[in-house]
Amino acid sequence: MGKRAARGRELTGILLLDKPDGITSNRALQQVKGLYFAKKAGHTGSLDPLATGMLPLCFGQATKFSQFLLDADKTYQVTAQLGVRTTTCDAEGEAVDTKDASHVNADNLEACLAQFRGPIEQIPSMYSALKHKGQPLYKLARQGIEVERPPRKVTIHECRLDNFDSSSAQFSLTVSCSKGTYIRNLVDDIGQVLDCGAHVVVLRRIGVANLSKQPMYTIDVLDSLRDEEQFAELDNLLLPLSAALFPYPILNLESASVFRLRNGDKLPCPNSQEGNVCIMLGEEFIGISNVSAEQQLSAVRFINHTL
Numbered sequence: 667m668g669k670r671a672a673r674g675r676e677l678t679g680i681l682l683l684d685k686p687d688g689i690t691s692n693r694a695l696q697q698v699k700g701l702y703f704a705k706k707a708g709h710t711g712s713l714d715p716l717a718t719g720m721l722p723l724c725f726g727q728a729t730k731f732s733q734f735l736l737d738a739d740k741t742y743q744v745t746a747q748l749g750v751r752t753t754t755c756d757a758e759g760e761a762v763d764t765k766d767a768s769h770v771n772a773d774n775l776e777a778c779l780a781q782f783r784g785p786i787e788q789i790p791s792m793y794s795a796l797k798h799k800g801q802p803l804y805k806l807a808r809q810g811i812e813v814e815r816p817p818r819k820v821t822i823h824e825c826r827l828d829n830f831d832s833s834s835a836q837f838s839l840t841v842s843c844s845k846g847t848y849i850r851n852l853v854d855d856i857g858q859v860l861d862c863g864a865h866v867v868v869l870r871r872i873g874v875a876n877l878s879k880q881p882m883y884t885i886d887v888l889d890s891l892r893d894e895e896q897f898a899e900l901d902n903l904l905l906p907l908s909a910a911l912f913p914y915p916i917l918n919l920e921s922a923s924v925f926r927l928r929n930g931d932k933l934p935c936p937n938s939q940e941g942n943v944c945i946m947l948g949e950e951f952i953g954i955s956n957v958s959a960e961q962q963l964s965a966v967r968f969i970n971h972t973l
Contacts, residue, residue, distance in 0.1 A: 674705030675897070678726035678969075679904025684882035685713050685721040697885055698723055701892050702900055710735035710874065714850070716756050719871035720882055727969045728907055734875075734942075734954060734967075738913060739823065741842045741873030744866055746853045748835040751863030754793040755850035759865065767862040772830040775837060778859050779825050787817040788851050820847040836867065875913050880905065907969070908951040917943045917955070917963075924952055927965040935963035942966065 681702075685694050691712040699707040708729045710722045719742075724732045748767035752759030790796050793804045796815070806813060824842040831837070841849060850866050857864025872878060883903055891899040915938075923933055924947055938957045945952040945968070953968030 674699075675703050676705055676726060677702070677901065677904070678728050679901075679906060680728050680910045681723045681725070681904055682877060682880055682882045683721045683723050684884045685718055686885065687716055687718050690715050691721055694721060694885065695723055698888060701885075701888050702897065708732050711845075713871060714756070714869065716758055716866070717869040717871060720874050720877065721871070722874055722877065722910075725904065728910075730967050730969065731907065731954065735910075737845050738875035739842060739844055739873075740847070740871060741824075741840065741878060742849050743828075743838065743840055743868075743870045743872055744849050744853060745836060745838045745868040746856070746864045747867050748837070748857065748860065748864050749862050750865055751854065751857060752865045754865075755791055755848075755854040756866040756869070759793070763863050765862045767835045767860070770835070770860055770862060771832065772827070775830055775860070776827055778856055779827060779839075781859065782852060782856065783822050783825050785819060785821050787819055788848060788855070789817050790815050790848055791851055791854075793850075818846055820844050822847065822852070825852075842873070875910075877905075877910060880909075906951070908946070908949065914942045914944050914954070915939065916946055918946045918948070919952075921947060927955060927963065928968060930965070932958075933963040935961050937961075938963075 681698065683694060683698060685691065691709050695707060695709045702725065704725050706729055707723055707725050710724060710732045713719065713721055722735050724735075747757070748770055749765055750761050751763040752761055790803070796803050803813070803815070821844040822841065823844070824840065826840045827837065828840055829838040841852065849869055853864050853866050888900060888903075891903075893899070917935075917938075919927075924945065926933060927945070935957050938961055940957050940959050940961075942954050942956050943963075945955050951969070954966040955963050956966050957963055
């Protein structure tokens with residue numbers, strides 16, 4: 667029996683969803699996919715149900731490039747509570763340790779944050795989506811099972827103290843970081859260094875790659891624009907791939923060179939830095955290529971296109 671054809675519209679673009687709290691990233695994706703009646707859609711890395719903010723959703727051919735946004739740097743705003751450590755490192759977990767936090771002030775908090783800037787190692791929480799032998803860690807944690815997790819190397823590009831309130835023992839940070847960074851773990855580690863414990867109260871993602879200045883849209887706004895027959899207002903909110911270029915250098919090629927790359931040829935690319943580049947054909951985004959150490963250009967991921 668053949669596979670059933672997917673229903674929905676063929677469309678390509680990226681929507682910056684302002685994910686609400688209390689729902690999973692996949693549930694948010696499915697709601698928006700339904701509003702757009704899209705044939706194909708995917709998100710670019712889960713946000714915790716507790717977290718809100720920027721969740722780029724890729725439609726159609728944009729799904730081919732979701733991994734590049736998944737691998738990109740992220741920026742978060744977080745409010746944390748001192749004095750209580752929880753099982754999940756956030757407000758949804760059970761308290762496992764409570765200590766007095768009156769010794770913490772803005773100065774020693776700032777000194778503590780300095781230890782977490784630059785390359786660091788994190789031991790992921792058991793309440794993460796990482797897998798152990800095919801099972802998500804959070805599912806094991808809910809069964810009372812704890813397994814060893816090797817530390818992961820991540821980079822904290824910025825960890826700025828935005829506010830410290832001694833009366834409530836809460837502080838707020840802006841954190842820009844590499845992929846794979848767990849903000850809940852960062853806050854938990856800060857609490858451990860301060861010897862009083864800490865957990866996340868509010869977590870919001872405000873930037874992915876170079877998309878921090880683009881507008882986000884809530885599910886309620888999208889729903890209000892939905893028309894059963896016309897999708898023009900919704901479609902106008904989609905970013906073209908060229909507007910959501912990944913943080914790679916741009917290389918503009920002639921159609922003949924693009925044709926050769928599509929067919930698996932490698933092209934000489936002198937005086938270019940090693941790594942990924944965005945390929946443009948005039949004003950049109952074509953895809954991602956890679957410059958090798960030998961300065962040879964090869965295709966990585968291209969959109970479907972007929973020259």
